[in-house]
Amino acid sequence: MKASDMAFRIAVCLGLIGMTGGVLMAASHNHDLHPAHAHLNLLGWVSLFLLGGFYRMNPSLDTRRGAKCQVLAWSFGTIVLATGVAAIYAGYPQAEPIAAIGSIIIVASMVWFAYFVFRPEPKPVSPGVMAAAE
Ligand code: HEM
Numbered sequence: 001m002k003a004s005d006m007a008f009r010i011a012v013c014l015g016l017i018g019m020t021g022g023v024l025m026a027a028s029h030n031h032d033l034h035p036a037h038a039h040l041n042l043l044g045w046v047s048l049f050l051l052g053g054f055y056r057m058n059p060s061l062d063t064r065r066g067a068k069c070q071v072l073a074w075s076f077g078t079i080v081l082a083t084g085v086a087a088i089y090a091g092y093p094q095a096e097p098i099a100a101i102g103s104i105i106i107v108a109s110m111v112w113f114a115y116f117v118f119r120p121e122p123k124p125v126s127p128g129v130m131a132a133a134e
């Protein structure tokens with residue numbers, strides 16, 4: 001599976017979970033968990049979908065294992081962060097290290113993504129080289 005497909009699919013799933021949380025908050029008139037809802041939607045739905053868009057626009061990157069690992073690291077970090085933040089706002093301050101670990105994973109995978117964005121464009125393989133290789 002391409003990195004973009006992976007990002008789009010995970011983003012839709014996290015978005016559905018985040019929005020369901022929003023509906024439950026609205027229905028229950030209890031907005032205590034809104035920071036977890038906000039970050040699940042913003043990191044897991046919006047940002048992850050944007051990452052997928054970047055990979056889709058860069059086909060040579062889209063099939064690379066590094067890109068897929070970056071998407072998985074981002075997704076994992078988002079789930080850990082949202083879980084930790086939800087637990088903190090649900091009255092368990094001891095969950096702070098979980099949120100901290102999640103945020104470190106996300107920042108690390110953002111650095112990883114920045115590397116892909118700033119990396120020099122790979123040189124296109126010329127037909128002559130292809131013929132020689134064949
Ligand atoms: C079915 C969809 C959604 C529902 C029913 C919903 C519901 C809610 C509710 C009830 C709150 C608490 C409001 C408050 O107490 O101030 C909230 C906060 C928030 N939601 Fe959603 N939400 C939905 C989708 C989204 C999406 C898709 C995003 C982001 C892309 C998002 C981002 C936020 C943010 C950033 C906050 C915090 C706002 C603040 O701090 O004032 N929500 N949402």
Ligand code: HEM
Nearest residue numbers: 034035036038039042043046047081099102103104106107
């Ligand atoms: C490593 C990633 C991130 C960390 C550790 C982080 C941390 C935080 C913290 C500590 C707050 C204050 C919460 C409070 O006072 O209740 C906050 C609020 C907020 N952040 Fe983030 N954030 C991250 C990424 C993002 C991203 C990528 C976006 C948008 C795309 C975003 C949007 C917001 C918004 C809209 C609020 C205010 C909503 C609220 O009150 O819950 N954050 N964030």
